[in-house]
Amino acid sequence: MFDSTKKEQMMSEKILAELMDAVIRFDGRRLVLENSLVSRTVDFFKGCPETVSFRRTDLDLEFADPEEPGSDLSFAGITPPGAYDVVFQRQEVTAKCVPAGWAEAAHLEAEVTLFEPVQQVRFRLTYFLYPGVPAVGVRAAILSRVMPNLYWSYRDEMRAANDFLPVEQRSGAVDGFRLAPGFAPERSLEPVARTDVHDDLLLDHPALPGEEFFRGNLLWCRKETGAGVLVLQESSPSSERRDWAEFDFEVRDRRLRSCVWNAAPWELSPGVEIESGRSVTILAADEVERDCRLKAYLRGRFPTAPETHVAMVNPWGCGRFRELVGEEFLRREIAAAAVCGAECYQIDDTWQQGEGLGRLINVNEHLTPAFWKISEERLHGTFAGLLPVAEQSGVELALWCAPSSNVEFRDWEEFREFLLDFHRRWNFRFFKIDGVKIRTCEAERNLEALLRSVREATGGRVYFNLDTTAGQRPGYFRMVEYGNIFLENRYVCHEWGLGYHPEKTLRSLWQLARVMRPQLLQVEIPSPSDIRRSFYEKKGMPQPDLYPVEYWAAIALFANPLLWFAPSTVPEEICGRIRPLLELWRRHRDTILGGEIYPVGAAPDGKALTGLVSTGGWLIAFRELGAPEAGEFALTHFPEAEGRRWRLAAGEGSAEPVPGGVSLRLPEFPRFALFQLEV
Missing domain, CATH: 2.70.98 (Beta-galactosidase; Chain A, domain 5)
Structure with missing residues (x-):
């Protein structure tokens, strides 16, 4: 004072x-x-x-x-x-x-x-x-x-x-x-x-x-x-x-x-x-x-509460969710999500009576409340059949939806009641918001009124995953008090699109960590079993599984891991390799995400020794395919780490304190190493 x-x-x-x-x-x-x-x-x-x-x-x-x-x-x-x-x-x-x-x-x-x-x-x-x-x-x-x-x-x-x-x-x-x-x-x-x-x-x-x-x-x-x-x-x-x-x-x-x-x-x-x-x-x-x-x-x-940081499955990344979805399939999926180490399973597009997102963004269909009823054909008009396996597996259920951007969200009050009803009846806490186009001030007002009113009505319990992949959307600094950011649709399974590659995902995270808090990002982890190799050959890109799947998963450890595949279709061996990293993240996410996260090392470009540091006491280093074995990271944003020792928590490598930073050695490539600051 x-x-x-x-x-x-x-x-x-x-x-x-x-x-x-x-x-x-x-x-x-x-x-x-x-x-x-x-x-x-x-x-x-x-x-x-x-x-x-x-x-x-x-x-x-x-x-x-x-x-x-x-x-x-x-x-x-x-x-x-x-x-x-x-x-x-x-x-x-x-x-x-x-x-x-x-x-x-x-x-x-x-x-x-x-x-x-x-x-x-x-x-x-x-x-x-x-x-x-x-x-x-x-x-x-x-x-x-x-x-x-x-x-x-x-x-x-x-x-x-x-x-x-x-x-x-x-x-x-x-x-x-x-x-x-x-x-x-x-x-x-x-x-x-x-x-x-x-x-x-x-x-x-x-x-x-x-x-x-x-x-x-x-x-x-x-x-x-x-x-x-x-x-x-x-x-x-x-x-x-x-x-x-x-x-x-x-x-x-x-x-x-x-x-x-x-x-x-x-x-x-x-x-x-x-x-x-x-x-x-x-x-x-x-x-x-x-x-x-x-x-x-x-x-x-834009404060984030610990309960908003979850390891989530979104099966859309498998490329076949629309043809697979049904009650029995989702039962298997929820159980398999637990095997992978995830704690939340998000049911994506096609759970609803309406045909899908394409009707909104391509056909410009006027979506009525009937569109958002639970599909009778695929789910018998109820999610009740999924609740026992979710409870038994310890997996929370989440849902995808798309408010009516083609009417400037003027029906936001109606849509709010639909979301609140699903929250109260089925205990959905996370809703992915897709298909957004904020083309006018009216649309912006209405969308924000929807998001705010739902969070207010639930005391902040409902939290949104705000898709930023297309359209005209709030982005990285607007409306993120209402939810985190679903960052990318990066597929390994299609012949189209930009395509997933661990080098590109790491670069996206490293770049954005310069100006925003990665605690607000969902970062994807696809499955190598879904790779369509012809896509990468046509693009002239190296195959993504030249990097081990553990490397793919490690990229998401300083954000919110998003398993971007259908876990029941993935070999147990892959789930078994991802699970230890998700378990580690769940044990330590409060300190990893509780600090501030900064990029360190060189910018990822396929040849970099690069990484991220959390002032909660964590450092992760990545050796890309063309990177040197050893190098130094300046830790200018984390002076408290000066002269202190780092303990290897996952991966392979060593870290030794040097004036102003840390000296790293990752003997194999491509590899990652996760370190925790010793007390």
Whole structure:
């Protein structure tokens, strides 16, 4: 808390909310959001928000330039303050303490309402402040009586007609400020979803000299001394957004703008408030602290409970589930899931009366409630026949479903009741959500209302697996308080698609671990017995079973293992080789996933000595086919491991402490080695 001397110096300010070391104050003009690490001051003297200070108080370092800061806020086609006779009016400022829950850690929120009388536009700004994290988040909302003053069309002739407008008026910013002298963009990072068609899931865009526009969910601006500003956008991946602009960030004359409205200008409608994504600014002393503070923020923003981390079977990966599904088959599957070491079996598409996902995404069928009745032909209209074998095997049942994206999820209340009924009647706790297309703000509102209302109604017990393989979907930083991410459809059994290969799956995990928490990912483990060798020959790819199946399974140990096969069709020998690793993961997942996970070693490329480290006290190393036998990993994000010894927990290899990291030797290749830090 703040000492009494400091409070006396702030007699003109009113404390609106406090929580631990965090406080929000307002003096009638300036809003101050402050904790023990960061202090941000937003001036509303002109009616609009202008950030005049953004400091790391513990470093005594200023990151914002108060000279000509300009408005932090704008929306495409809405005349900005200062133009013509447009002046924003601040109407109301409130703040509150939000207690910890399943959706988010305890934090403070301030809400500021602004009104512009000429256009009859109301903005609502919400600021988010967490104790002990040098970050401030902002979300905006707009309610307008007028449409944006733009020509909108995908035809170049009409888009070009907007060029006479300043870029601030052609693209909307949710947050921004003028960077202090010396700060400049260094790179943006663009996580990529639609994993059915993309193999590289993180694009690194180094900033070019003089570059002003950037794509991605993260932007890093820094000084030569190392200190920097990281801006995170909690929104869909860049390529899946609905914004009118073709960029996500702008930095011009050191004015940083975070364009995360994710709303097309034509979506404004009288009486309908549109909310943006959240823009979060993290101030860091250097790149290592940047990564650590990002993970700390994400831990509080999207908390995961131990009961959400499970080793799950999804049989769709066998490629034949539709033709195999039936009550007797599922009985065998559930029993076999236990033999493999899994604890949850997810019944995928074709359990229902309706024909399947293709009717929604290909035929555009209007799905009625009858579609989601349990199939009479395949399951006798009930799951009751599966419950005894599930109980006997100690395997929990989960379910696949697909809300109605082709009606913008307008039937979400009906769909909620279907999910709640299945949860109460059959005790389903995990639902995979597939077929999602968030093409409008209405669809986004409705889908989030569905997910939130189900979690609220069940006290957070129901948890979703959010498929990110196709469509327009929330991605890695949006809606993941409602569930984890079903990352990839990577098959070994088909003649089409990108195809599974352990090198590619490891690369995906390693890349994403740079910017997000792998605790939120489901990572697939197919079965070598399902391999269609002609596919790999045609693609010119090495056969995936050049890597042992234990290697395949080990890749998933620092995430949530997803057995991507039908276990009753897999040879016992393969299940017997996967099971010990899943049992190890189940024994130690609380410490593996309880720490923060960072990539170490070289980026996986088929020739790398690579791996991941968990600050819970775990290290996993992988020697790819073309990798050297020995090498060193720098453990800069885990200084507590300095000089300590590592014990081999699984695989083959040795690890010896060296200054700043660890020296590794994996004598066989391709191999993995899992180590636990000795107490």
